[in-house]
Amino acid sequence: MIGHVIRFSRAYFRTCFAIMLEYRATVYLWIFAGVTPLIMMFVWRHLAAAEPVGGHDPKSFAFYFLLAFLSTQCCTVWVVWNVDYAIRSGTYAIQLLRPFDPWLAEVIENLSAYALRVPLNLLIVALGLTLTGAWDLIQPAQAPVYLLSLILAWQLMFNMNYAISLLCLWSERVKSADAWVYTMLYTLGGALFPLDLLSPAVRAAIAWTPFPWMVNFPVQLLAGDAEPFPGLAMQAVWLAIMVISHRILWRLGRKQFGAVGG
Amino acid sequence: MMRVLKLVRAFWGNSLALDLEYRFDFLVSAVTALFTTGAGLLVLHVMFSYARDLGGWTFHQALALYGIYLLLEEFASGFLTYNIGEMPELIRRGDLDFILLKPASSQLQVSIRHFRLVGLPAYLLALGILFYAMVEMGSLTMLNVALLIGFLACAMLTVYAIWTLLHTLAFWLVRIENLSQIFFAVFKVARFPIGAFPGPMQVVFTIVIPIAFMTTVPASAAAGMLDWRHAVAAPLIAALGLWLSHRFWQFALRHYTSASS
Numbered sequence: 001m002i003g004h005v006i007r008f009s010r011a012y013f014r015t016c017f018a019i020m021l022e023y024r025a026t027v028y029l030w031i032f033a034g035v036t037p038l039i040m041m042f043v044w045r046h047l048a049a050a051e052p053v054g055g056h057d058p059k060s061f062a063f064y065f066l067l068a069f070l071s072t073q074c075c076t077v078w079v080v081w082n083v084d085y086a087i088r089s090g091t092y093a094i095q096l097l098r099p100f101d102p103w104l105a106e107v108i109e110n111l112s113a114y115a116l117r118v119p120l121n122l123l124i125v126a127l128g129l130t131l132t133g134a135w136d137l138i139q140p141a142q143a144p145v146y147l148l149s150l151i152l153a154w155q156l157m158f159n160m161n162y163a164i165s166l167l168c169l170w171s172e173r174v175k176s177a178d179a180w181v182y183t184m185l186y187t188l189g190g191a192l193f194p195l196d197l198l199s200p201a202v203r204a205a206i207a208w209t210p211f212p213w214m215v216n217f218p219v220q221l222l223a224g225d226a227e228p229f230p231g232l233a234m235q236a237v238w239l240a241i242m243v244i245s246h247r248i249l250w251r252l253g254r255k256q257f258g259a260v261g262g
Numbered sequence: 263m264m265r266v267l268k269l270v271r272a273f274w275g276n277s278l279a280l281d282l283e284y285r286f287d288f289l290v291s292a293v294t295a296l297f298t299t300g301a302g303l304l305v306l307h308v309m310f311s312y313a314r315d316l317g318g319w320t321f322h323q324a325l326a327l328y329g330i331y332l333l334l335e336e337f338a339s340g341f342l343t344y345n346i347g348e349m350p351e352l353i354r355r356g357d358l359d360f361i362l363l364k365p366a367s368s369q370l371q372v373s374i375r376h377f378r379l380v381g382l383p384a385y386l387l388a389l390g391i392l393f394y395a396m397v398e399m400g401s402l403t404m405l406n407v408a409l410l411i412g413f414l415a416c417a418m419l420t421v422y423a424i425w426t427l428l429h430t431l432a433f434w435l436v437r438i439e440n441l442s443q444i445f446f447a448v449f450k451v452a453r454f455p456i457g458a459f460p461g462p463m464q465v466v467f468t469i470v471i472p473i474a475f476m477t478t479v480p481a482s483a484a485a486g487m488l489d490w491r492h493a494v495a496a497p498l499i500a501a502l503g504l505w506l507s508h509r510f511w512q513f514a515l516r517h518y519t520s521a522s523s
Contacts (some may be wrong), residue, residue, distance in 0.1 A: 029440045032447045039450055043309075043458045046317075053312045176290040178378075180297055187301035193308045 016112035042063030062132035083165035139224035159242035169253030189215030318455020327481035329392030340381030423503030
């Protein structure tokens with residue numbers, strides 16, 4: 001069974017990667033669609049040019065937004081669009097016939113694009129850190145937990161979107177919900193302003209949502225401003241909630257799904 | 263003119279019927295508009311709790327600018343996307359041929375085919391913000407409103423012209439759906455006063471890509487602080503854009519040989 005899954009995964013990854021490679025211009029263009037944190041970096045740096053804003057100088061803003069950009073780039077998933085399109089065009093029925101959970105196929109598809117995107121993302125971040133001289137704000141010892149938190153953030157965002165995408169089994173157009181999740185990710189996640197600029201009460205309220213743990217937390221972890229413990233646990237708990245939700249939706253939705261045109 | 267109105271009624275009646283089919287989508291999109299707008303307001307709030315001005319603009323001036331940005335953003339994402347933005351798809355599938363056969367201007371048909379009711383909450387929210395900002399600034403006079411409407415129309419026509427110029431490229435390149443992504447990425451800059459950016463970026467966004475003109479001019483009209491040079495430039499840019507886009511469209515049509523030939 002496990003060997004089966006691994007064989008499928010490898011073959012499917014190769015296929016998806018070949019497709020991504022063919023559409024590489026599109027894949028790279030989508031990076032461009034996520035430049036908001038970088039635009040915010042320019043505005044905040046300009047604001048802090050004369051005197052620090054809330055304890056941040058231009059260098060600290062550069063570090064924060066470049067890494068927040070990396071966080072959001074690692075949390076960019078389009079599974080809602082895929083599932084929505086598959087259900088409306090009828091190709092979802094074919095996916096259901098495969099002896100694999102469509103979830104796995106979607107994860108692999110997402111990952112195959114990251115294989116192309118992430119090197120370029122890292123290049124942009126490295127260039128930015130060099131130009132602003134912000135390399136020394138990184139705590140190298142934190143690298144392993146940082147990586148772990150990024151992977152958890154990606155999986156959390158992915159499974160949250162997957163749960164939403166399964167709502168397509170009931171209503172045929174939930175694409176708008178996708179925009180909603182991204183707004184929350186960017187705002188409450190802290191890609192538009194560092195969350196420490198908010199009042200403590202608001203921060204505490206936001207901490208109960210999954211979003212700050214996906215963008216703000218990994219950045220703080222890398223800077224040595226946050227402890228790994230409550231953060232990684234919050235990520236894991238939210239991830240578990242999302243996985244359980246989409247398993248339940250999957251069970252219920254599959255029963256009442258009738259192929260479009262069938 | 264009567265024929266245009268009739269066309270609009272037929273097209274938009276159709277779109278309305280389509281939108282009413284997807285009521286859940288409408289609800290979600292209303293909630294989304296609420297959150298997106300709220301997010302933008304939160305950003306301005308956080309900025310102004312630390313700074314007195316943003317590139318020389320006060321909070322309420324920046325708020326008016328944000329209202330204009332929201333209007334134009336929704337105009338692009340909720341209207342242009344479904345009309346002129348469909349060009350690559352129309353060409354690839356060969357549907358453009360049916361449009362060309364109809365006895366009305368093809369550019370007009372492609373430009374006004376769909377009107378999405380789904381965008382309504384976003385427009386109302388944006389207008390609400392603009393209205394509130396003008397009341398707070400004490401600039402809500404008949405003259406300012408008239409100027410605002412005039413310059414907003416110029417901005418919308420400019421955005422439309424840019425989209426048409428970009429999407430007419432589809433006659434040669436076909437696969438260019440993502441051009442609109444570039445537009446949205448660059449346009450995000452327009453939600454802040456241009457003075458909020460470092461010097462070199464200001465030059466780029468005023469002269470090279472005149473993004474600044476699109477939101478800055480209507481917002482200064484709303485705030486009653488219109489610069490006469492901008493007031494002259496904005497209609498000229500809009501007129502020039504429209505003329506160029508129409509000429510380019512006609513030029514492209516002459517080279518069009520249908521999808522399968």
